[in-house]
Amino acid sequence: MPRERPIYSDFFYDPLTEDVEELLARFQQSDSIRYEYFSAAWRQMGFSDVFIGIVSMAEQKRFSRVTLATAVKYFLPPYSYQIRVGGLYLMFGLYNTQLAVPPVQIRFALKDWDIIQKFLKDSVNSGHQDVVYIYHKLVAAKAIHFTAMPHFLSFLKLRKRKQKTVCAGFIGRTMAVQELFSADILEEVSNIESQYEKLKENTVAVRCEASMTQRDFTARLKDCMAEFLTWQQKTFSQAEADNKGNGGGGDDDDEEEEEDEDEEERDYKASSSRARLISSIKQKSYSNFQEAPKARRHRQPQKVKVESSSSGSEQHYESGRKRKPASLRARTWKSLGVTKDESRMQVWLLSAPEQNERVPVKRIKQTPPYKE
Amino acid sequence: MAASKNANTNIPDYEYTDVNTDIFHIDSFRTEWLNRLHPGDFSYQPGDQDSSDALFAEEMGISADTMAELKTVCSLDSLRCHPEDQPPDTDVVPPDPTLKTLIQRKKKQDYRDTRKISKNRHDLYADELERLTFGKKSETLDDMVPEGEILLNVNVYYPAIFEKFTHVRPHITVLMMGSHTLAELRDAICCVSDLQVCGEFSNTPDMAPDFISKDHFKSAFFYFEGVFYNDMRYPECQDTSITTIEWAKDRNFPTYTQAKMEDTRFVDLKIKVGFPYLYCHQGDCEHLVIITDVRLTHKDDCLDKKLYPLLTHKHRVSTQKCAVCHVYIVRWVTTNDRFAPSNPCLFCDKCFRMLHYDTEGNKLGEFQAFPYVDRGAFN
Ligand SMILES: [Zn+2]
Ligand SMILES: [Zn+2]
Numbered sequence: 078m079p080r081e082r083p084i085y086s087d088f089f090y091d092p093l094t095e096d097v098e099e100l101l102a103r104f105q106q107s108d109s110i111r112y113e114y115f116s117a118a119w120r121q122m123g124f125s126d127v128f129i130g131i132v133s134m135a136e137q138k139r140f141s142r143v144t145l146a147t148a149v150k151y152f153l154p155p156y157s158y159q160i161r162v163g164g165l166y167l168m169f170g171l172y173n174t175q176l177a178v179p180p181v182q183i184r185f186a187l188k189d190w191d192i193i194q195k196f197l198k199d200s201v202n203s204g205h206q207d208v209v210y211i212y213h214k215l216v217a218a219k220a221i222h223f224t225a226m227p228h229f230l231s232f233l234k235l236r237k238r239k240q241k242t243v244c245a246g247f248i249g250r251t252m253a254v255q256e257l258f259s260a261d262i263l264e265e266v267s268n269i270e271s272q273y274e275k276l277k278e279n280t281v282a283v284r285c286e287a288s289m290t291q292r293d294f295t296a297r298l299k300d301c302m303a304e305f306l307t308w309q310q311k312t313f314s315q316a317e318a319d320n321k322g323n324g325g326g327g328d329d330d331d332e333e334e335e336e337d338e339d340e341e342e343r344d345y346k347a348s349s350s351r352a353r354l355i356s357s358i359k360q361k362s363y364s365n366f367q368e369a370p371k372a373r374r375h376r377q378p379q380k381v382k383v384e385s386s387s388s389g390s391e392q393h394y395e396s397g398r399k400r401k402p403a404s405l406r407a408r409t410w411k412s413l414g415v416t417k418d419e420s421r422m423q424v425w426l427l428s429a430p431e432q433n434e435r436v437p438v439k440r441i442k443q444t445p446p447y448k449e
Numbered sequence: 450m451a452a453s454k455n456a457n458t459n460i461p462d463y464e465y466t467d468v469n470t471d472i473f474h475i476d477s478f479r480t481e482w483l484n485r486l487h488p489g490d491f492s493y494q495p496g497d498q499d500s501s502d503a504l505f506a507e508e509m510g511i512s513a514d515t516m517a518e519l520k521t522v523c524s525l526d527s528l529r530c531h532p533e534d535q536p537p538d539t540d541v542v543p544p545d546p547t548l549k550t551l552i553q554r555k556k557k558q559d560y561r562d563t564r565k566i567s568k569n570r571h572d573l574y575a576d577e578l579e580r581l582t583f584g585k586k587s588e589t590l591d592d593m594v595p596e597g598e599i600l601l602n603v604n605v606y607y608p609a610i611f612e613k614f615t616h617v618r619p620h621i622t623v624l625m626m627g628s629h630t631l632a633e634l635r636d637a638i639c640c641v642s643d644l645q646v647c648g649e650f651s652n653t654p655d656m657a658p659d660f661i662s663k664d665h666f667k668s669a670f671f672y673f674e675g676v677f678y679n680d681m682r683y684p685e686c687q688d689t690s691i692t693t694i695e696w697a698k699d700r701n702f703p704t705y706t707q708a709k710m711e712d713t714r715f716v717d718l719k720i721k722v723g724f725p726y727l728y729c730h731q732g733d734c735e736h737l738v739i740i741t742d743v744r745l746t747h748k749d750d751c752l753d754k755k756l757y758p759l760l761t762h763k764h765r766v767s768t769q770k771c772a773v774c775h776v777y778i779v780r781w782v783t784t785n786d787r788f789a790p791s792n793p794c795l796f797c798d799k800c801f802r803m804l805h806y807d808t809e810g811n812k813l814g815e816f817q818a819f820p821y822v823d824r825g826a827f828n
Contacts, residue, residue, distance in 0.1 A: 084557070088467065092549035116527035123530040127550045130542035130558060170528050176539055179583050179749045187460050187478065190485055206509060210519050216490065217501035223482050223491060224744035225461045225470065230723025231604060231741045232469055 085139040088228050089147055093127065097147050098244050100124060101163045105247070110159050112207040115166040125174035134177065141181035144171045146228060151247070152196075153189055160247040161196060162208050169211045172220045182222040183215065189227070254309075258302050267295040457481070461722060461743075469723030472674060475627060475743060476716035479599050482745055492596050493748040582751035582759060592754045594746055599627030601715055602742035602761075605638050605728060608735055622741075622762035624751075629758060631671050631678050631710035637758040640734060651783075651818035654802065655810075669730035671710055671738065673720055675703065678710040689732065769821075771797035773804065779821050786816035795821065 100118055107114035119125075127144065131137045148171055151164030168183055175181060185193065200208040215221065257263075274292065277284055291297070459477035461470040483491075506516040531537050542555040587593045606620040623637050650657040668689045671678040677690030694705045720726070720740055728736040746752070751759055769779040772790060777797030784793045788804050796804070805813055 090550070092553045095549045112527070113522055116522075119528060120530050122548065124548070125528055125530045126537065126543065126546070127548055129537055129539050130551065130554050132540055173525050174528050182747060182749070184744075187482055187485075188462050201509070206511060206515070206519060207523060209509065210505060210523055213501060213505045214498070214523065217496040217498055219496045219748055221490075222744050222747055223486065224742065225473075225478060225722050226463075226742070228467065229602065229741045230467070230469055231739050232723050232725050 083136065083139065085136060085143050088143070089150075090140075090143045093144060093147060096122070096124070096127060097151070097167065098247075100167070101151060101160055101244075101247065104163045104166075105159060110162040110205065110208065112166060112211060115163060116170075119166075119170055124170065127171075128174060128176045131176070137175075138177045138181055141171075141175040141177040144175070145181060145183045149183060149185075149227065153192060156247045158199075162200075162205075165208065165211055168220075169215055172215065172218070180220070183220050184222050184224045184227055186224055186227045254302050254305050258299075258306065263295055263299060266298070270294060464721060469721050472719050472721050474719045475599060475601075478743065479597070479627065479716065479745070483597055488596070491745050491747070493752065495748065582756060584749045585751045585753050585756065587753035587755065594626060594750070594752045594754055594757075596746065598746045599716060600742075600744055600746050600750065601625045601627065601740055603634065604737075604739045604741055604762075606737040606739070607640065620762070621760060624757065624759040624761050625715055626754070626757055627716040628714055631713050631715075632680060632682060633758060635669055635671070635680060635710060635728070635730075637760070638728065638736070640730070640736070649817045649819055651805070651816055652812055654781075654806070654818065657820045668732070669710075669728070672727040672729070673718055674726075675705055677705060677707045678713050679707060680711065681709045682711050689729065769795050771795060771800050773797070773800040782819045782821045784817045784819075786818075787814055788816070 100122055103118040103121070104115050107118070128137070128140070131140055145168060148164050148167035152161050152168060153164070154161075156164065172180065172183060197209065197212060200212075270290065270292070273290065277287060458471065459473050459481050461473045461478060463469070464471045502516065502520065505511075506513070511519070537543065542551050542558055546552050546555055601624070603623045603625055604620045605623065621638070623634065625634055625637075648657075667680065667683045667685055668687045669680045670688075670690045672690070677694065679688050679690055680686055681688070688707065690705075690707060694707065697703075697705055722740055722743055724739065726738045726740075728738045751757070771777050771779055772794050774797060777799065779795040780798040781796045781801040782793050783789055783796065783801070783805075786792065786794055786805075789796075801818070802810075805816065805818070807813060
């Protein structure tokens, strides 16, 4: 009798990946990296139950290994900082609730070590105490195996691997062009360019010979980016509208934040309200990351002063805290509903390639199982 | 992947994503890790949350109050999904699961219940192996696996002797320390062909010896990355790799070199993790050898040197049952046997004799008979 591969012996397990993405999506919706938002989402989904119902310890171990590998996947690039924090919290949650005895360890590969240390350093510098503390707790609990590679590798013994799909909404990339547009890079490039042309003009010998540069490079780059942003805006304007409506009680906060950023944004009028929305979402999350721990320390918002942080983050402190429980709850409930689901998911797809359209489909399908 | 490949060749990276790594030197890899870690990170001391918390607060410059709040917010209670006095039954999937994982698991469980499929025997065995050695400390300090030692997970695959009867390729998994030699791995590999009797005994079934041991053919080699590691521990050992090396030389292959397996420790090796290598013994019994994992030791590992090499997985091959009675373990293989329903065919000793010999023990009809050692006999 041909023997089947034992269950959970692959690196990842699709239903679990879906559960994890749902959890991280809820965390992402909170616009925060505070641990309490994560743990709230965890409890709401009853996430520790993923370990229930496995009788065999060997199977339990294999499953633990899969869960931890999944968490580590989101802890590492290419995901956005917020999702990576979610991955770290997930490692903590899964490690501590697994039912395997002795517990299965989290695998850190040598090649990822520098990336992890960078993440920690950034978190320390930004004062994200809960992020750093959760990491320290894992280290103190001896929860980590220091390995050669993230997974066990056995060559021929592989099953056909499915194409890895990366959840587009979890990647910071959606703002890349926007960022480039708003950064002073274009100006810088144009300065360098004119400087270069000047030097060239002054050097008779090369004036006619050298023709590697394009004089209108900056302008053309700008056009390209503007074109992309217009496309992005057109394609996802629906998502934007929905998203704004979705904000519910948080609408005021959004405006507040947009005002704060107006100064920075005045430069690029070409970018639409859509771009500002994206930008504000991003700013919001980062500001929340920084303020809360300070609040723990001082208990007084006005004392909040972060040396290293990005500009304008202090002002967001209050809005970050204010919107907390109601908004999360409201949004999460909404996400459980059928109708709102679709619009919520489009937020993920800000600049996702077409093939990722399977994501909303998948999410919508999620409702029926509740009564199964 | 290729683009982000690390310049330092002792930091393993994928050669083929998710399949195998580039070549690296194991001891240098170990050094790279040790250079990056604090001794406490890989020490066997149990983690002490309180002193670690204190240290953390100091390093981060956090006040006692803030630390207390952090502790509360990040406590393990924050992960509790059921009231403390109503813990769930962890053996059974709850009736109306919402997590995708549980929905799938419930389907499987319901199916299993209807089919009354019992627990995988192999899993049971693995549980048992694990339980015996977890966190096991040695009696004396000398026998303690040192902190910062390397552990390698080595899979040794069994050749299919009779393809017809083999649907899966079974293997054993051995946990080796970096300080072990290849000869120690060799001694840990138990292969039926070391016990296999050669010869046809249909005319004199009583003459078939029970088993013969390794002693007749001591020569063996491992092959890793262009080097043949020969077992030269015994005077009668031959360098069985020389044939291959000469052959390759004649054909303009890259040059292979030789070394002694008893002088080569794992930390001395340059290997690719996940890549198939070779163990060859008995002249022609070839096993794939794959190092599936290399890592630093951990406090929960078996820490008693004497228990290594540590067998952590043994494919529990279902023993081949006699084609006639379906009860007893196979002892004979016959070929060109007109009494048999298949060719070759497997028989237990009793059925084999009843079917192929008269009461006086005279051979009936034409066939060849070979003694057979079932892999399952080692379970
Ligand atoms: Zn063999
Ligand atoms: Zn029989």
